[in-house]
Amino acid sequence: MAGRSDEPQVIWARPERTGRGPRPAYSRADIAAAAVRIADADGMDAVSMRRVAAEIGCGTMSLYNYVPRKVDLYELMVDHVSGEYDLSRPPSGDWRADMTYLAHQARAIMRRHPWVVRIMSSVHGISPNALRCLDWCLAALEGLDVPPGTKLELFGMVNGSVMTFVANEQAVAERVRSAPWSAEREQAVRGAYLAGQVATGAYPHLAALFAQGVAPEGDADATFDRMLRRLLDSFAPK
Structure with missing residues (x-):
């Protein structure tokens, strides 16, 4: 499987796509948004690499070039919704x-x-x-x-x-x-x-x-x- 490693890896420390080749067709943001849409609509059990790949329009194995493990996909999803916090105002002092x-x-x-x-x-x-x-x-x-x-x-x-x-x-x-x-x-x-x-x-x-x-x-x-x-x-x- 693409991106497999016997050492712990942090998804954020990896380039957007492993290997050589043309510019990535999809971003992590695209992938995370697709996974979140699926989970929102049909629940967490509906989120699979195959389903997410179909949602963004790529092959399942190609998706592994962007997201090596399903747990990495979960991390992208949590980060994506964490972006919904409104932190635009500075702390009030209280x-x-x-x-x-x-x-x-x-x-x-x-x-x-x-x-x-x-x-x-x-x-x-x-x-x-x-x-x-x-x-x-x-x-x-x-x-x-x-x-x-x-x-x-x-x-x-x-x-x-x-x-x-x-x-x-x-x-x-x-x-x-x-x-x-x-x-x-x-x-x-x-x-x-x-x-x-x-x-x-x-x-x-x-x-x-x-x-x-x-x-x-x-x-x-x-x-x-x-x-x-x-x-x-x-x-x-x-």
């Missing part, structure tokens, strides 16, 4: 506001491209758009008096928390879509079951919580903002 601004963008991107949470990982953190985003964040965190490594942890934890939140939203939405009844009906049935279990006395601490009138927050946006506030609070100097 690190909390800036990180909240970025987190809301991350949630919106993951909602537009639901497959992202499935393939995103820390190994994608050295792609051009990921580095651009990280650099913006570090500029935003200049006013936060914590060690540099802690700032990196903050960036990673915000991103990871957003991914987990969106993944849960997707799982709930998928359950609703696949059910033959309404979301309200399922929630009512589950609520009744929970109330019955609490009433048995087997869960005294949970019963005490509910006796105080505490109920799960139903507004996903409010829950998201509360999660962010608590996370950012944990990084504020004491």
Whole structure:
């Protein structure tokens, strides 16, 4: 297979196309955009080298000259959607506001491209758009008096928390879509079951919580903002 190597390789360190010959007919941006279109339309399982090659109009084996491995294709895809962050405005000087601004963008991107949470990982953190985003964040965190490594942890934890939140939203939405009844009906049935279990006395601490009138927050946006506030609070100097 073209481009095969027994040594680790970084797709960004490679030329746009391996080998000699005429100017490449396609760019990585073309390939990434095609793969993203397929994933957006038909899900991540539909993304294959054969399908992407057909989308851009080249042979499957020719595509390997541009993207040696499927994991490289995934990296191109994550970088492509990471380019959707709006980093045109400079950091405001309020690190909390800036990180909240970025987190809301991350949630919106993951909602537009639901497959992202499935393939995103820390190994994608050295792609051009990921580095651009990280650099913006570090500029935003200049006013936060914590060690540099802690700032990196903050960036990673915000991103990871957003991914987990969106993944849960997707799982709930998928359950609703696949059910033959309404979301309200399922929630009512589950609520009744929970109330019955609490009433048995087997869960005294949970019963005490509910006796105080505490109920799960139903507004996903409010829950998201509360999660962010608590996370950012944990990084504020004491």
